[in-house]
Amino acid sequence: xxxIALLMLFRDRAKYMMxxxxxxxxxxxxxxxxxxxxxxxxxxxxxVRNIGAKVWVFDAKVEQVNEVIPLREIEVxxxxxxxxxxxxxxxxxxxxxxxxxxxxFQNVQLVGLDTATFVGRPMQxxxxxxxxxxxxxxxxxxxxxxxxxxxxGITIDIGTTFEINDKTARVVALCHANRSFLxxxxxxxxxxxxxxxxxxxxxxxxxxxxxxKPGVTSSELADRISKLPGLRAYERDDLFWNTIWWxxxxxxxxxxxxxxxxxxxxxxxxxxxxxxxxxxxxxxxxLAALKAMGxxxxxxxxxxxxxxxxxxxVGFGLGVGLTSIFGYKVLQIEQPPFFMPWQVxxxxxxxxxxxxxxxxxxxxxxxxxxxxxxxxK
Amino acid sequence: MNPHEASSAGSxxxxxxxxxVTKIFPNGDTPTYALRDVSFEAxxxxxxxxxxxxxxxxxxxxxxxxxxxxIDSGSIDVFGRNLGSMSASEVTGFRSRNVGFIxxxxxxxxTLTVVENVSIPLILQSWNYRKAExxxxxxxxxxxxxxRLRSFPKQLSGGQQQRVAISRALVHDPKLIICDEPTASxxxxxxxxxxxxxxxxxxxxxxxxxxxxxDSRIFSFxxxxxxxxxxxxxxxxxxxxYQHA
Numbered sequence: 001x002x003x004i005a006l007l008m009l010f011r012d013r014a015k016y017m018m019x020x021x022x023x024x025x026x027x028x029x030x031x032x033x034x035x036x037x038x039x040x041x042x043x044x045x046x047x048v049r050n051i052g053a054k055v056w057v058f059d060a061k062v063e064q065v066n067e068v069i070p071l072r073e074i075e076v077x078x079x080x081x082x083x084x085x086x087x088x089x090x091x092x093x094x095x096x097x098x099x100x101x102x103x104x105f106q107n108v109q110l111v112g113l114d115t116a117t118f119v120g121r122p123m124q125x126x127x128x129x130x131x132x133x134x135x136x137x138x139x140x141x142x143x144x145x146x147x148x149x150x151x152x153g154i155t156i157d158i159g160t161t162f163e164i165n166d167k168t169a170r171v172v173a174l175c176h177a178n179r180s181f182l183x184x185x186x187x188x189x190x191x192x193x194x195x196x197x198x199x200x201x202x203x204x205x206x207x208x209x210x211x212x213k214p215g216v217t218s219s220e221l222a223d224r225i226s227k228l229p230g231l232r233a234y235e236r237d238d239l240f241w242n243t244i245w246w247x248x249x250x251x252x253x254x255x256x257x258x259x260x261x262x263x264x265x266x267x268x269x270x271x272x273x274x275x276x277x278x279x280x281x282x283x284x285x286x287l288a289a290l291k292a293m294g295x296x297x298x299x300x301x302x303x304x305x306x307x308x309x310x311x312x313x314v315g316f317g318l319g320v321g322l323t324s325i326f327g328y329k330v331l332q333i334e335q336p337p338f339f340m341p342w343q344v345x346x347x348x349x350x351x352x353x354x355x356x357x358x359x360x361x362x363x364x365x366x367x368x369x370x371x372x373x374x375x376x377k
Numbered sequence: 378m379n380p381h382e383a384s385s386a387g388s389x390x391x392x393x394x395x396x397x398v399t400k401i402f403p404n405g406d407t408p409t410y411a412l413r414d415v416s417f418e419a420x421x422x423x424x425x426x427x428x429x430x431x432x433x434x435x436x437x438x439x440x441x442x443x444x445x446x447x448i449d450s451g452s453i454d455v456f457g458r459n460l461g462s463m464s465a466s467e468v469t470g471f472r473s474r475n476v477g478f479i480x481x482x483x484x485x486x487x488t489l490t491v492v493e494n495v496s497i498p499l500i501l502q503s504w505n506y507r508k509a510e511x512x513x514x515x516x517x518x519x520x521x522x523x524x525r526l527r528s529f530p531k532q533l534s535g536g537q538q539q540r541v542a543i544s545r546a547l548v549h550d551p552k553l554i555i556c557d558e559p560t561a562s563x564x565x566x567x568x569x570x571x572x573x574x575x576x577x578x579x580x581x582x583x584x585x586x587x588x589x590x591x592d593s594r595i596f597s598f599x600x601x602x603x604x605x606x607x608x609x610x611x612x613x614x615x616x617x618x619y620q621h622a
Binding site: 001003004007008011012283285286288289290292293294295296299371372373375376 | 436439440443445446466469470472473474476478480481482484486487488489493497498500501502506557
């Protein structure tokens with residue numbers, strides 16, 4: 001009877017299409033919005049992923065990577081003194097103002113790397129050499145910066161100069177870096193030069209990057225460093241998740257995206273539930289005839305659930321497929337943020353299954369109440 | 378014996394025995410007696426008609442005979458099986474194997490083709506889909522619809538739809554055919570042809586056909602007529618002796 005159930009569904013084209021469109025839209029809305037949310041959360045932790053150090057040491061009050069409370073440089077020595085530290089280097093991260101040759105301004109995320117080791121260097125140099133960062137006034141700029149300057153009519157290439165806080169910066173290499181939450185270009189330079197570019201303060205160092213010795217785990221080392229007064233150390237993954245959770249707790253972003261996802265669920269329930277209910281109502285007398293002819297309730301239930309789940313499966317597939325195409329396209333231009341971990345389609349699949357169960361249940365309720373004798377009326 | 382199987386019976390033996398059956402529909406403080414102490418028999422090899430005016434209880438009697446409606450008192454034996462002694466599930470199984478239905482509105486599923494509609498009783502008995510369609514096609518050939526196997530019900534005339542409904546009722550070789558107002562949706566000529574077909578293909582030794590109707594034009598097809606009035610069988614006699622008031 002399952003084949004009969006599918007034929008009944010597929011050949012009622014108007015309702016079948018309505019169900020598919022409803023569930024596709026619902027699935028698309030939930031998957032796309034959840035993926036954009038995940039992408040946005042990834043952007044918040046871009047610095048962690050770009051720098052990549054195993055242990056990060058901040059002021060004790062710092063809760064996430066984009067929150068900088070400057071440290072004294074002596075803290076590097078204190079961290080180096082902790083048992084289990086292989087090496088520790090200073091890092092400068094700060095938002096500075098770059099002035100272009102035409103006089104316009106652009107905020108940049110300035111990253112000052114340890115001059116000797118370049119720990120935290122960009123993962124992908126697309127043009128030029130990292131070693132050239134030791135040349136006078138040298139900076140490396142990422143693709144976002146190249147694109148932003150291009151929008152302002154300035155072509156960035158090796159040798160291009162601009163100013164950061166009235167000090168000359170000369171591009172010696174181009175790189176690709178993960179985009180930051182605020183979309184500011186990453187500009188890499190050496191730690192010492194970053195301090196020259198930045199506006200002077202009593203404390204200048206943003207954090208200390210550390211590496212555990214072999215045999216010491218990152219979390220063990222972070223625990224040991226955190227025992228130093230005034231310092232707090234994070235293992236890379238902890239800092240990554242702390243940053244994301246900080247944005248989830250302290251901004252309205254989850255509520256905004258959650259509302260849209262909820263709307264997707266409501267649209268799915270409203271369209272799919274109602275259309276499926278109408279489909280069952282339209283077929284009620286035939287289902288009653290089947291009941292009279294000897295179709296037991298489990299068979300009818302299986303038919304209804306198969307019909308419901310088949311439209312759910314197709315709607316889910318189309319929704320996730322369309323989201324994937326959207327993601328593929330936007331990843332090429334890196335805007336809006338997009339990241340679809342397996343949990344997103346899994347979550348959407350669960351929601352679609354619940355919608356299908358709900359739709360089937362309200363239809364089945366009608367069938368269960370149906371007296372087979374009604375076919376003689 | 379398989380609980381779903383009816384015992385075989387020869388022509389002339391009692392197929393359906395209804396004894397002192399009462400059916401009450403609750404209707405607020407004044408319950409409605411649809412059947413009042415009804416006793417009635419239908420025999421194998423015969424076409425029995427239950428006749429009477431609208432609201433006299435014909436359809437209710439039909440419903441209790443095929444087990445789609447429970448009775449309040451009395452007993453119903455169908456081919457030697459007492460429906461009251463069976464569980465709801467057993468009655469459903471019994472019905473799927475032993476009863477063929479022809480409904481007033483045909484109740485052909487509009488999104489299924491003719492051959493798919495006719496094969497449903499076989500599929501309900503777990504027949505292979507292809508074999509069920511083969512048997513359905515064969516019976517549709519017999520009723521002259523061999524060229525319309527892949528048509529949809531709405532593409533057929535009322536008479537053709539009735540022939541499909543008759544085919545669906547017969548395809549699984551049931552022992553009891555239940556037919557509710559078979560001519561109600563048809564004009565006189567088409568209704569006459571439908572009854573001819575029913576009489577020719579359904580009436581067979583070992584099979585009982587019960588037709589509910591108030592259409593006196595088709596009484597001549599009956600072997601036995603039971604007349605109902607106000608929930609009671611007031612007359613039950615061979616068709617030849619029946620005189621319609």
